[in-house]
Amino acid sequence: MKTQSAFKLNQKNPLLSFLQFSKTTQQILQIHAQLITTNLITDPFILSQLLLSLTSPNAPNLNYAELVFNRIHQPNSFMHNTMIKGYTQSSNPGKALNFYVNMRSESHLLDNYTYPFVLKACGVLMGLVEGREIHGEVVKRGFWSDVFVVNGLIGMYSKFGDMASARFVFDGSEVKDLVSWNIMLGLCVQSGDIRAAQKMFDEMPEKNVISWSIMIDGYGKVKKVGDVTKARLLFDHMPIKDMVSWSSMIDAYAKIGKVVAAHQLFDEMPEKNVISWSIMIDGYAQHGKPKEALNLFRQMLCQGVRPDMVSVMGAISACSQLGALDQGRWIHMYMKRTRITMDILVQTALVDMYMKCGSLDEAHRIFYSMPKKTVVSYNVMIVGLGINGFGEEALECFAQMEREGIPKDDLIFLGVLTACSHAGLVTEGFHIFERMKKDYKVEPKVEHYNCLVDLLARAGQLEQALNVIESMPMKPNSALWGTLLLACRTHRKVALAEFVVERLVELKADNSGVYVLLSNIYADVGMWNDALRIRKLIKDRNMKKETGSSAIEVDGNIIEFVSGEMNHVWSQELKSIVHSFLRMSIS
């Protein structure tokens, strides 16, 4: 955005000066009211300026702009183009295309300024057919030498993800600038072809910060450790960095769970915005460090950074993981109070948070007040009901989803199956699994078989579970055997457990947890020698045991308990509580 120059009074036309200086809609409207009373209203230059002000992204008032536009007797190209630009920028590309269609009937209005805007509208609308048609028109009318038009075309094909067409325009054009190269670079990255991007990057006659940032982002998105190193190399070598380059680099680390490296850069970056904070918060939340995520969120608020919809997601997710109901509630209230808009994604995250924190009431309230629901919203609800033991309600929710005609994906079946498994609804679960293949034509994946095995095994039907594993179309993975092994303990099936461990050894997935479980199974049925033999094996192989931990929220503080560590300030109190409960249950 250009900085507003100091107010200069136009002697010949004082109103015009005010108009160009006005920033808020109210000011513009006032001036317009004055304009109507004067004869200046017919001056095309004044009217153009008025439309420009009314459609500016600072204070757009497209309805009013359209009103003014319709009262103009013979709108010129500039006015048309201003309307198209305004509609595209305020995300109403359909209207923009309408304007364009109207212009076409008087083709003298169409100039080289029209096409970039209308092509952009096609890109936003995903209007593939219209886009190609306009492409043809551009060629016919010979606007090839205009780099803005060419970039409009490349940009549009880039939005469609149509590399071939974008390349065709790019290669065939005589006029390329840095923007054209950068759009192509971005398209390569977007289609996952980092090698092609690197080739272009090397060939580019000149590069700017944006080109470098695209490459860093691209290498970061490949999500392999080696490529992140490559991203870092570029990052360290680029001549000038801006917030986007820093954020892209931090995100590259955060996405692969290298939170330490990410946080270090985050501390080093000279200037932060909401996006950089969100990246860091989400990085922690997605990699098992919800406490750190919440801490950062608090820090962000302290620094006076106003959170937006996206930046609260990480914090909400952290609350779900911690079961931190009070803090989750606080964030929810904070959003209401500070009028942060909540879209489907935020609402879904909130439903998930309330469900995971066991507050079904609040989850219900949001869920049923949602104007639109997606598969994901339903999934969150169904899984939430399931983990809270309301299997029947979960199935009812699924039925409601069917009635609303929401298309299903494979994950929703995973949700329904886990809900059944948690509630012990074996026949219902089996039924859903069958219907999944038959009625919905969704091919079950290993994860679905895992759920089915879990469902049967928990209910004690271990033979059937084994049957499923042996008859399924794909190779069973270690998670699947793990599920079965866990059920072996609950149902004391020693022989089957030994069989399962053999399979896990074959898969080289026999970690310490597996042997601990096996040893416990032996111990449960009194086979002490075997139990000891396995214990010794764990010790001899020097296998490290992952320490278990859990956390609860006490008065808004997150208290973490680590297995085996009983020296926590809360431990003594906890012990006495547990003991008094035990005494109560005995007497």
Added chain:
DNA sequence: ATAGGGTTAG
């Protein structure tokens, strides 16, 4: 022309 967001198994 470049950066951030929701769902699964313990």
